[in-house]
Amino acid sequence: MMNISIIGAGYVGLITGIGFAKLGNQVSIIDLNDVLIQNLKNGKPPFYEPDLEEYLKKPDVIGNMSFFNNYEECINKETEIIFVCVQTPTDFQSGRTDTKYLKNVLSKLNDFKEQSFSICIKSTVNSKLIMNICEEIKLDYNKIIFNPEFLREGSALYDFFNPDRIVIGGSDKNSIEKCLNLYNEFECEKIITDSTSSQIIKYLSNTYLAMRLSFVNETYKLSSEFGGNPNQILDAIGKDKRIGNHYFRPSPGWGGSCFPKDVKEVINFFESDYQSPLISKIIESNESHMDWFADYLLLHLNEKNLRKIVLIGAPFKENTDDIRESPTLKIYDRIVKKFKNISILDLNIKLNKEYKLLSSIEDLEEDTLYVEMFPDSSDERLRLLEKINELSNSSVVKVWESS
Numbered sequence: 001m002m003n004i005s006i007i008g009a010g011y012v013g014l015i016t017g018i019g020f021a022k023l024g025n026q027v028s029i030i031d032l033n034d035v036l037i038q039n040l041k042n043g044k045p046p047f048y049e050p051d052l053e054e055y056l057k058k059p060d061v062i063g064n065m066s067f068f069n070n071y072e073e074c075i076n077k078e079t080e081i082i083f084v085c086v087q088t089p090t091d092f093q094s095g096r097t098d099t100k101y102l103k104n105v106l107s108k109l110n111d112f113k114e115q116s117f118s119i120c121i122k123s124t125v126n127s128k129l130i131m132n133i134c135e136e137i138k139l140d141y142n143k144i145i146f147n148p149e150f151l152r153e154g155s156a157l158y159d160f161f162n163p164d165r166i167v168i169g170g171s172d173k174n175s176i177e178k179c180l181n182l183y184n185e186f187e188c189e190k191i192i193t194d195s196t197s198s199q200i201i202k203y204l205s206n207t208y209l210a211m212r213l214s215f216v217n218e219t220y221k222l223s224s225e226f227g228g229n230p231n232q233i234l235d236a237i238g239k240d241k242r243i244g245n246h247y248f249r250p251s252p253g254w255g256g257s258c259f260p261k262d263v264k265e266v267i268n269f270f271e272s273d274y275q276s277p278l279i280s281k282i283i284e285s286n287e288s289h290m291d292w293f294a295d296y297l298l299l300h301l302n303e304k305n306l307r308k309i310v311l312i313g314a315p316f317k318e319n320t321d322d323i324r325e326s327p328t329l330k331i332y333d334r335i336v337k338k339f340k341n342i343s344i345l346d347l348n349i350k351l352n353k354e355y356k357l358l359s360s361i362e363d364l365e366e367d368t369l370y371v372e373m374f375p376d377s378s379d380e381r382l383r384l385l386e387k388i389n390e391l392s393n394s395s396v397v398k399v400w401e402s403s
Contacts, residue, residue, distance in 0.1 A: 001025050002182060005074050005082045005117070007105050009036055009067070011047060011156070011257070012122055012149050013085030018055050019160035021064035023185060028066045028074045037069045048321040048348075051157050071108055081118045081178050082109065083147070088125045090261040097125060097265055103133050110139045118175035119144045124202055124262060126269070127169075127195040145170030146195050147179055148202035153256065154319030166190045169198020203269075206262040207279060212247055213254045214285040220250035220399060221292050231400065250399045252373055253290040255316035255325035260286075290327060294334035297371060297397065304395050306369045307341060310358065312384065313373040314346040321349055328373045329355065345370075347380060366391045372398040 001024045006017045009031035021027040031037055036046050043056045055061050068074040075082070086101040102123060109119060121130065121144060134141035146169040151159045166183050168176055171194065180190060193201070216234060223230035230250060238245030254260075263282050270276040301309060316326040323329060328344060332355060335342050344351065345358040358364075361384060370388050375398070388394055 002080045002178070003078045004028070004182075005030060005079050006085055007031075007082065008085035008087070008123075009033070009040060009046065010085065010087060011049075011153070012151065013083070014040075014045065014052075015049070015151055015156045015160055016083060016085060016122065016149065017065060018052075018061055018157070020182060021061045022055070022058070022161075023182070024060075024064065025182065026064055026066075028068060028079075030068050030071060030074045032069055034069050037067045040067045049156055050154065050319055055157065071112075075109075075112055075115070075117070077115060079115065079117045081120055081175070081182075084119065084121045084123055086123055088123045088261075090264050094268075096268065097129060099125065099129050099133060102130070103137070106130075106133055106139055107137050110137055113139075118172070118178050120147050120175065120179055121145070122147055122149050124148065124258070124265075125199065126265065127199045130195075142170075143172050143175065144195070145172060145175045145179060146198040148198055150202070150205065153322055154317060163188050167193065167198050167201050169193050169195045171195070203262050203266050206259055207266050207282065209247060210254060210259040210263050210286070211278070211282050213251070213259075214282055214289070216248055216250050217253065217289040218285060221289060224296075249375075251327070252293045252331055252371075252399065253286055253327035255327050255330070257322060257324045260325045290330050291334060293399075294331050297331075297335065297369065298339060300395070300397060301339070301369045304369065304393075306367050306393070306395060308365065308368040309335060309339065309342040309371065310345050310364075310368055311342070311371050311373055312345045312381075313376065314344050314349040314351060314357075315374075318374045318376045323349065323351070331373075345384070361387055364388060364391060366393055368394045370394060370396045372396065375400060 003026045004020055005028045006013045007030050009029050013029060017027045017029045039046065043053065045052045045056060084102065084105050086105055088102060089098045090096065091098065102125060127146065130144065131141050148167055150163065163186060165188050166186060168179050170176055176192060183190065219234055220230040223233045234248060234250065235245065237243060238248045260283065267280050270279065297309060311328050311332060314323050314326060314328050315321055316323065332342060332344060343356040343358045347359055351357045364387050388396060
C-alpha cells in the first residue's frame with residue numbers, strides 16, 4: 001500500500017482518490033477551494049455521481065482519506081506518488097488548451113524537488129504542452145508520467161474498479177513501477193507506452209466515441225427524412241459483429257466536459273501541419289444534428305397543435321448533474337429564438353435566469369410537447385411520465401424509442 005497525494009478534488013481527482021483509498025492506500029486530496037474541502041470533510045461531495053456519497057461514508061474508504069487546502073500539510077517525505085487531476089479547459093474559439101492550472105501545480109511541486117515522490121498526470125493534455133511548462137519552470141519532464149482516466153460520468157466508480165485497460169506513459173521506470181503497483185488487483189491489460197502515445201490514446205478514444213455518436217445521429221436523421229424506421233435500422237446495423245450495438249443509441253446530441261473539448265483539441269493538433277477531413281467534421285455534425293432536432297420539435301409541435309415545449313432533463317446525460325455543453329441547453333437556445341414558450345423541467349438542477357426552469361411536478365400542463373432528452377429509469381422520472389400521461393392533448397418525444 002502507498003501514500004498518495006491527489007491534487008484537485010473535482011470529478012477525476014475525487015473518484016480516483018476514493019478508488020485508491022478503497023484499495024487500502026493512504027490518500028491525501030488537495031484542493032485550494034476551502035468550502036469544497038470542508039464539505040468533503042463533512043462527507044458532502046461537490047457533484048452528483050451514483051453511490052459517491054455512500055462511498056464517502058464507508059469506514060474502509062474515508063478512514064484512508066484526508067483533505068487539505070494547502071500543499072505544505074499534505075506533501076511530506078512519506079508521499080510516494082502525486083496524481084495531478086486539475087482541469088484543462090479548451091477555448092472553443094481557438095481550440096487551445098488552457099494549461100494555467102497545470103502550470104501552477106507543477107510550479108508548486110517544483111518547490112518540493114528535494115523529495116522523492118513521483119508525479120503522475122491524469123489531466124487530459126497534450127504532452128508537448130507539459131514539456132513546454134517543464135522547460136519554463138526548470139522541472140525534469142522525463143520524471144513525469146501520464147495515466148489517463150477513462151471514467152464515464154454516471155458510472156465512474158464502477159469504471160474505476162472495472163477498467164477495460166490501464167494506460168501508463170513515460171520513461172521513468174521507478175515512477176511507472178509505482179503506478180503499476182497501485183493497479184496490481186486489476187486483471188485488465190496494462191499498457192506501458194511513451195508519454196505522447198498515452199495522451200493520444202485518451203484523446204482519440206474520446207474522438208472515436210464522439211464520431212460514433214455523430215454517425216448514429218446522422219443515421220437517425222437520414223432514416224427519418226426518408227420515411228424509414230430509425231431505431232429498427234440502427235438495431236439491424238448494430239447486429240453486424242464488426243460494428244456492434246454498444247454506444248449506438250440516437251440522441252438529441254452529445255456534450256459534456258470531455259467529448260467537445262477533446263475533439264476540438266485533436267482538430268487543433270491537425271491544423272498546424274496536417275489535415276483530417278473526418279475528425280474536423282465531428283463537431284460540425286453534432287451542431288448540425290442539434291439544429292435539425294430543434295426544427296424537428298417545432299414541426300412536431302405544429303402538427304400536434306400544441307402550445308408549449310418542455311425539455312426534460314438539464315444535464316448532458318443521465319445519472320449526472322453536469323450541464324457543461326449540455327444538448328438540452330443548446331437546443332433550448334436554438335428553439336427560443338423561434339418559439340418563446342419553451343421550458344426545461346428538472347427537479348434537481350439550478351440554471352441561469354436565461355433559461356425558464358420548471359422544478360416541480362405540479363408545473364406540468366396540458367397541450368404540451370414533452371421531450372425526454374435522455375433515458376432515465378429512476379422513480380422520479382417514472383412519476384413524471386405517469387403525470388404527463390394523465391394530461392390531455394400532450395405528447396412525449398424520445399428519439400431512442402421512436403417507431
